[in-house]
Amino acid sequence: MASEQIEEFIASSLWGRNLNAEQLRRVLGDTSELMAEGGQTVCHRGVRAEYWYGVVEGLVKVSNVTRDGRPTSLIGIPTGGWFGEGSVLKNENRPYDVVALRASHLAQVPAATFHWLLGCSLPFNRFLIEQLNARLAQFVIRVEHFRSSGPERHVAHCLAELFNAELYPGTAAMLRISQEEIALLAGVSRQLVNRALRRLEDARLLQASYGSIRILDIAALRAFASEADGKPSV
Incomplete structure (x- = not known):
């Protein structure tokens, strides 16, 4: 059961405020929370994606390791951001690690609840398309920027x-x-x-x-x- 802080976080999010009462009630009932310490790995590379995450408070980074063993930071996700939808959508193992850069409070929406919303909420689908499009643009710009700047x-x-x-x-x-x-x-x-x-x-x-x-x-x-x-x- 979600805490009061997580309930407010979800209900006021870009996607949560467009859910109907029944949908919001189920999401809040299914969502749990994670308190991560600074330096703690929230998601491990190669592990099945069981949750979609929201950063209630804090800062996390998505990172990977190159073939020669060097860590590479991909993106940072501050308060208000949601991440991990790609792996949940494809029901696959995560291809990256997610590490809390400081003490962080996270909302965990189960993969089953995420897919249930996909099947019953048009506003949620619209949000997800916009989220994926924005994330793709972010990565394309970052790769180009890293090469040329x-x-x-x-x-x-x-x-x-x-x-x-x-x-x-x-x-x-x-x-x-x-x-x-x-x-x-x-x-x-x-x-x-x-x-x-x-x-x-x-x-x-x-x-x-x-x-x-x-x-x-x-x-x-x-x-x-x-x-x-x-x-x-x-």
């Missing part, structure tokens, strides 16, 4: 990703995130993150404080991340 712009891109309103509607202008967590998401050193944040502060795109980032101009931050060379236009 320098590390400082890659840091800016990883930050801008966390403010994707389609995927992460719960992200406010002030995001609680440390430089170490940014480094883990971007796959770069903490020293490089520090240098990138100073440059972005000088350009008045954000304000960096201990353990948090305030975005001042998300459009300009995305423009800076996508530029090949030169200074950001502000």
